[in-house]
Amino acid sequence: MSIITAMETFDIRFPTSLELDGSDAMNPDPDYSAAYLIIRTDAEDGHEGHGFVFTIGRGNEVETAAIEALRGHILGADAEALLADMGATWKLLAHDSQLRWLGPEKGVMHMAIGAVVNALWDLKAKRAGLPLWELLSAMTPEELVSLVDFRYLTDALTPQEALEILRAAEPGREARKAALRAEGYPAYTTTPGWLGYSDQKLTRLAKEAVADGFTQIKLKVGASLEDDIRRVKAARAAVGPDIRIAVDANQRWDVQEAIDWMAHLAPYDIAWIEEPTSPDDILGHAAIARGVAPIPVATGEHVQNRVVFKQMLQAGSLQVLQIDAARVAGVNENIAILLLAAKFGVRVCPHAGGVGLCEAVQHLSMLDFIAISGTKENRTIEFVDHLHQHFITPVDVHSGAYWPPSNPGAGNEMLRETLAAYSFPNGPVWKESR
Amino acid sequence: MSIITAMETFDIRFPTSLELDGSDAMNPDPDYSAAYLIIRTDAEDGHEGHGFVFTIGRGNEVETAAIEALRGHILGADAEALLADMGATWKLLAHDSQLRWLGPEKGVMHMAIGAVVNALWDLKAKRAGLPLWELLSAMTPEELVSLVDFRYLTDALTPQEALEILRAAEPGREARKAALRAEGYPAYTTTPGWLGYSDQKLTRLAKEAVADGFTQIKLKVGASLEDDIRRVKAARAAVGPDIRIAVDANQRWDVQEAIDWMAHLAPYDIAWIEEPTSPDDILGHAAIARGVAPIPVATGEHVQNRVVFKQMLQAGSLQVLQIDAARVAGVNENIAILLLAAKFGVRVCPHAGGVGLCEAVQHLSMLDFIAISGTKENRTIEFVDHLHQHFITPVDVHSGAYWPPSNPGAGNEMLRETLAAYSFPNGPVWKESR
Numbered sequence: 001m002s003i004i005t006a007m008e009t010f011d012i013r014f015p016t017s018l019e020l021d022g023s024d025a026m027n028p029d030p031d032y033s034a035a036y037l038i039i040r041t042d043a044e045d046g047h048e049g050h051g052f053v054f055t056i057g058r059g060n061e062v063e064t065a066a067i068e069a070l071r072g073h074i075l076g077a078d079a080e081a082l083l084a085d086m087g088a089t090w091k092l093l094a095h096d097s098q099l100r101w102l103g104p105e106k107g108v109m110h111m112a113i114g115a116v117v118n119a120l121w122d123l124k125a126k127r128a129g130l131p132l133w134e135l136l137s138a139m140t141p142e143e144l145v146s147l148v149d150f151r152y153l154t155d156a157l158t159p160q161e162a163l164e165i166l167r168a169a170e171p172g173r174e175a176r177k178a179a180l181r182a183e184g185y186p187a188y189t190t191t192p193g194w195l196g197y198s199d200q201k202l203t204r205l206a207k208e209a210v211a212d213g214f215t216q217i218k219l220k221v222g223a224s225l226e227d228d229i230r231r232v233k234a235a236r237a238a239v240g241p242d243i244r245i246a247v248d249a250n251q252r253w254d255v256q257e258a259i260d261w262m263a264h265l266a267p268y269d270i271a272w273i274e275e276p277t278s279p280d281d282i283l284g285h286a287a288i289a290r291g292v293a294p295i296p297v298a299t300g301e302h303v304q305n306r307v308v309f310k311q312m313l314q315a316g317s318l319q320v321l322q323i324d325a326a327r328v329a330g331v332n333e334n335i336a337i338l339l340l341a342a343k344f345g346v347r348v349c350p351h352a353g354g355v356g357l358c359e360a361v362q363h364l365s366m367l368d369f370i371a372i373s374g375t376k377e378n379r380t381i382e383f384v385d386h387l388h389q390h391f392i393t394p395v396d397v398h399s400g401a402y403w404p405p406s407n408p409g410a411g412n413e414m415l416r417e418t419l420a421a422y423s424f425p426n427g428p429v430w431k432e433s434r
Numbered sequence: 435m436s437i438i439t440a441m442e443t444f445d446i447r448f449p450t451s452l453e454l455d456g457s458d459a460m461n462p463d464p465d466y467s468a469a470y471l472i473i474r475t476d477a478e479d480g481h482e483g484h485g486f487v488f489t490i491g492r493g494n495e496v497e498t499a500a501i502e503a504l505r506g507h508i509l510g511a512d513a514e515a516l517l518a519d520m521g522a523t524w525k526l527l528a529h530d531s532q533l534r535w536l537g538p539e540k541g542v543m544h545m546a547i548g549a550v551v552n553a554l555w556d557l558k559a560k561r562a563g564l565p566l567w568e569l570l571s572a573m574t575p576e577e578l579v580s581l582v583d584f585r586y587l588t589d590a591l592t593p594q595e596a597l598e599i600l601r602a603a604e605p606g607r608e609a610r611k612a613a614l615r616a617e618g619y620p621a622y623t624t625t626p627g628w629l630g631y632s633d634q635k636l637t638r639l640a641k642e643a644v645a646d647g648f649t650q651i652k653l654k655v656g657a658s659l660e661d662d663i664r665r666v667k668a669a670r671a672a673v674g675p676d677i678r679i680a681v682d683a684n685q686r687w688d689v690q691e692a693i694d695w696m697a698h699l700a701p702y703d704i705a706w707i708e709e710p711t712s713p714d715d716i717l718g719h720a721a722i723a724r725g726v727a728p729i730p731v732a733t734g735e736h737v738q739n740r741v742v743f744k745q746m747l748q749a750g751s752l753q754v755l756q757i758d759a760a761r762v763a764g765v766n767e768n769i770a771i772l773l774l775a776a777k778f779g780v781r782v783c784p785h786a787g788g789v790g791l792c793e794a795v796q797h798l799s800m801l802d803f804i805a806i807s808g809t810k811e812n813r814t815i816e817f818v819d820h821l822h823q824h825f826i827t828p829v830d831v832h833s834g835a836y837w838p839p840s841n842p843g844a845g846n847e848m849l850r851e852t853l854a855a856y857s858f859p860n861g862p863v864w865k866e867s868r
Contacts, residue, residue, distance in 0.1 A: 027531045058503060058532035059543060066542065069492065097461045098492035104685070104713065104736060107541015108500065109493060152712040155689040155721065251538070253588040278586040279538065280741040282716060283748055287589065302538060307714040315719055429565040 002043035002079045007071050009037040011064045013424040019053030023196035025222035026250040031058035034355045039119045041079045048088045049123030050413040051115040054326045054354040066112035083124045087146040090332040098419035106304035110329050122410035133408040141166030148336040152307045169374040176370045184401025185365055186380040188216035195220040199234050206238040212402035216244035222252030232268045244271035251275050255284045259291035269324035272298040272320050279303050285317035285425045296320050301351035306336045312346040322351040325360035334364050342373045353384030357409035362402045390418040436477035441505050445860040457630035459656035460684040464490035468789045469497035473553045483557030484847040485549040488788040490761045500546035517558045521580040525764040540738035544763050551764030556844035564575045566844040567800035572691045575600030582770040583810045586741045596773045603808040610804045618835025619799055620814040622650035629654040633668050641673040647834035650678035656686030666702045678705035685709050689718045693725035706754050708732040719751035722809045730754050735785035740770045747778040754783040759794035768798050782805040787818030792829045793845035796836045824852040
């Protein structure tokens with residue numbers, strides 16, 4: 001038995017607004033940030049669990065306070081007991097009746113639960129000496145089903161149906177693991193497409209992306225129709241007809257506006273339209289999907305929980321489901337969402353970028369390929385090439401693919417120097433900027 | 435011109451879990467709490483704006499931190515400018531691109547915006563020397579429309595349609611104001627129905643409620659079917675056939691479970707089934723509404739924003755819409771929701787109780803009656819008789835009705851002694867309990 005002896009939190013912020021990296025139609029000047037935690041135990045192995053919520057600046061202190069609010073469930077607890085039954089541990093946190101009032105199961109408090117859950121998975125994977133994707137994809141169908149809270153899901157997916165999906169994927173697991181190591185998992189890049197970039201920079205970066213082996217790029221749209229047409233045209237000219245170009249409106253439009261706007265971009269062969277409107281608008285997304293077909297609708301990075309994803313699948317709101325490692329309540333809830341997507345036969349193309357989202361979410365797509373959907377056909381993980389140098393195991397993305405990490409853990413761990421330098425507001429990076 | 439010179443926050447908690455007041459199938463032991471704020475200016479009138487978010491205990495400090503995160507938009511601002519265009523002020527807070535990431539428009543951060551917005555309305559009403567309901571219902575249709583953010587609403591309600599609804603209700607405003615003063619606004623009581631109460635206490639309180647003039651009571655259900663049947667039967671026996679009995683499952687069920695469970699309670703003439711499942715499940719509520727008809731489905735106290743209400747109206751998910759004064763982003767967003775309900779012809783019966791929710795929400799129903807829907811037919815505001823003594827203008831509920839308050843303000847202001855005594859964790863009430 002080992003006891004959790006510390007849960008340390010950090011408010012980490014990077015001054016990205018200075019460069020307009022990450023700028024889009026809704027988020028003109030983000031400072032990419034992480035509400036971060038470290039869990040320590042008294043075990044002799046010295047392993048720690050790291051986790052985080054990604055935010056874009058102001059309010060990161062609120063997210064950090066929400067993680068602190070979970071301390072009572074973690075500190076002093078028996079680490080083996082928590083890690084042995086991660087399904088029960090998820091419920092312990094997500095079903096706290098007083099904290100639940102603050103959502104329920106959405107926003108600041110739910111994301112904080114995700115950070116703690118993910119930190120525990122990081123610890124569990126390190127103790128097992130395995131990267132998280134390998135740990136998860138070695139679990140039996142029954143073990144995986146036990147991780148999921150089926151409350152509010154059974155009208156779309158029962159535990160028995162989930163078990164059948166997982167059992168159907170069991171036979172090919174070893175072959176797919178080998179394929180993953182040989183081929184990697186497809187990636188696409190958003191690096192060329194930030195709204196704050198000039199056409200020249202966009203064209204240059206788009207060409208570089210193709211040269212680097214990417215077969216899909218993504219452009220931010222939604223601020224000005226005239227600019228969007230010009231930018232999409234320029235991008236298409238730069239990459240030629242064989243590279244997929246997705247566009248992302250970051251929730252900028254109302255329903256009819258999305259349909260009308262996309263009619264102007266459709267001639268440039270659009271791979272998908274991402275976040276056309278409010279992430280809460282299940283029926284709105286369904287209307288847009290009908291209105292812009294055959295262009296697929298993609299969403300998910302701001303979809304608050306499994307209950308909303310369930311309905312988006314039921315209503316035909318999305319044709320590309322974008323999980324995010326740090327929006328819902330961690331690995332467990334993302335497994336529920338992957339199972340729902342498999343049930344409805346919808347492809348999953350994770351949102352990433354931000355701070356550490358690439359490092360974290362790749363494990364989930366790899367699990368999905370090996371043990372859930374059994375395919376990476378037409379699927380791709382977003383890649384944005386910044387801030388990776390702050391992680392102890394930065395992603396390995398080359399030749400247009402994510403390559404499976406081999407280091408133990410969930411990929412969430414930042415360098416000690418980063419935690420010290422970028423702590424807000426008293427770390428040296430912020431102190432010197434004043 | 436006056437400047438906002440202070441924004442003070444308080445973490446106020448009442449140890450209600452000791453008495454099981456407020457206990458239900460999802461919330462066995464709430465400590466009713468308020469993340470509270472006071473806005474002060476340098477104006478000579480000395481008026482303050484008070485606002486709060488209601489929570490049920492743990493995490494109230496997170497909500498308080500979220501209110502603090504809005505300080506930068508408020509402190510040092512020109513009070514007249516903020517108060518003169520409350521529509522713009524709402525957008526200033528709700529559209530902060532960095533803070534928006536924490537929702538968007540849901541949960542901890544969105545409720546905090548509501549508290550600040552409501553505190554500003556409290557200040558505006560005090561400066562006008564009017565109770566909020568009177569201030570609002572004297573505004574022109576154009577002024578009321580200017581308060582609403584129509585983003586994500588236009589597929590269901592355009593500004594022009596909202597204007598037409600308000601103009602249609604203009605002629606009878608004075609007559610309805612007089613009717614409100616003469617008749618009050620109908621109330622129902624949840625006091626008898628908490629899950630932690632014995633059958634004896636339930637029966638006694640139900641009879642008292644009828645004697646007090648209430649024509650509707652509400653019972654908590656959802657923990658045990660056997661108990662629910664026995665309790666509903668006992669309540670029906672106690673109140674007779676002419677009193678309406680609503681039941682409230684507090685999100686306890688999955689979709690089919692809700693339909694099956696309600697089939698057992700239907701024989702006792704149920705006025706509505708409230709919160710049968712997740713407040714996020716628009717399609718689930720619609721399925722339940724079809725499955726339990728003609729019993730109406732009621733929900734709203736946990737519905738996160740206008741976008742979800744819009745869809746619930748579009749999908750037929752609810753037949754009774756329950757606004758809450760402290761769940762969405764304040765008065766402005768609740769006006770949007772009242773307009774949506776009017777557009778769809780759905781009755782509004784507010785959620786109240788908690789801490790100060792009765793005091794705050796009555797203003798919105800009174801506005802609705804005078805200037806929006808123009809009716810109180812078949813409508814009723816929840817009433818729970820506790821914690822009113824902590825407010826400077828406690829509700830006046832008697833003869834089964836809310837009576838319109840005459841004191842200036844929005845009803846949010848607590849006594850100074852309460853703020854001192856119940857501050858967590860260092861107020862005397864909490865210090866002595868340790």
